[in-house]
Amino acid sequence: MLTWVDGRPAASLPLADRGLAYGDGLFETMAVQGGCPVLLERHLARVTAGCARLRIDLDAGRLRDELSAFCAELGQGVAKLIVTRGDGQRGYAPSAGAPRHILQAGAMPAYPPQHAEDGVRLFPCETRLAEQPLLAGLKHLNRLEQVLARAEWQGAEYAEGLMLDMSGRVVEGVFSNLFLVRDGMLSTPELSRCGVAGVMRAELLEQAQALGIVCQVADVQMDELLAADEVFLCNSLYGVWPVRQLQARHWSVGPLTRKLQALARHLLDR
Structure with missing residues (x-):
């Protein structure tokens, strides 16, 4: 399965990721047609607004570039984007590190x-x-x-x-x-x-x-x-x-x- 972490192919995540520890993040699930995410601007607007509300310091331009490159490679199917607050120490206090972008590819669901x-x-x-x-x-x-x-x-x-x-x-x-x-x-x-x-x-x-x-x-x-x-x-x-x-x-x-x-x-x- 095609998977990227922070813009690069990857198959694992650090155990210190706050998305894993606390659900500290957001996600989007996008249909991809012809290498392009459907309703891209709405997905980006929602994740950007969500990060602002959660006080996650999102670099929207970098995210757009990664998402575009990932979907171009995928071509057709489903792209799941996960943005977490990144790595953190034990405890609920938010970390000051860079957020993490996770992209996963899948086939379109075969609904009847x-x-x-x-x-x-x-x-x-x-x-x-x-x-x-x-x-x-x-x-x-x-x-x-x-x-x-x-x-x-x-x-x-x-x-x-x-x-x-x-x-x-x-x-x-x-x-x-x-x-x-x-x-x-x-x-x-x-x-x-x-x-x-x-x-x-x-x-x-x-x-x-x-x-x-x-x-x-x-x-x-x-x-x-x-x-x-x-x-x-x-x-x-x-x-x-x-x-x-x-x-x-x-x-x-x-x-x-x-x-x-x-x-x-x-x-x-x-």
Whole structure:
């Protein structure tokens, strides 16, 4: 597997890396087409803003150069970028050393085409997302909530899980963002308390607004989700998956879902 650490091929990390010890860092997962990362500017903007919030001294220009060279060598597939605070001594006090860039290559996931065409079933996860405004929206390395949630179901009956916060508000999927459509308005949950602000989520909101679709980012309760006309999921690798069932509620794949799915597919295929 193609792996770089700080711009060079590598197969190991120092044991003192704070990403390993404390989850002290961030990551991005990018589709790569024709040697170029899809939605590159959105990924770079998110990791840059996340590093600023975590007070990691990121050299954005160096990171861009490394990422471009890595993806050119990869050609096609998935690039995972991890930025950690770098090496540190024992203890929580942040180190003053240089951050570390880790790049890993992989193949595009072989998701069943039925997920996109017919829609998916959502598993109602019992694991709740803790409300932590300081970390909300960031794709940080602390993903134990998602690990526990994903362990709640096995097999192919469910393609994704639905995650709520500690107050019972709808937040997102385990590895996706969620949208709903009601009376022609597109809504997605507010992520100021917890959750990951996905780059495909941001892109779809911008594209929808440009098309004149009324959009709303707000708290979503379970009864609002169940009353929606359309529900779909999105992320930066598969684009858009319609949701066809959650518990006893069934949905048909709606026209707005199909329209935004086509936009996402265009981004990922070009």
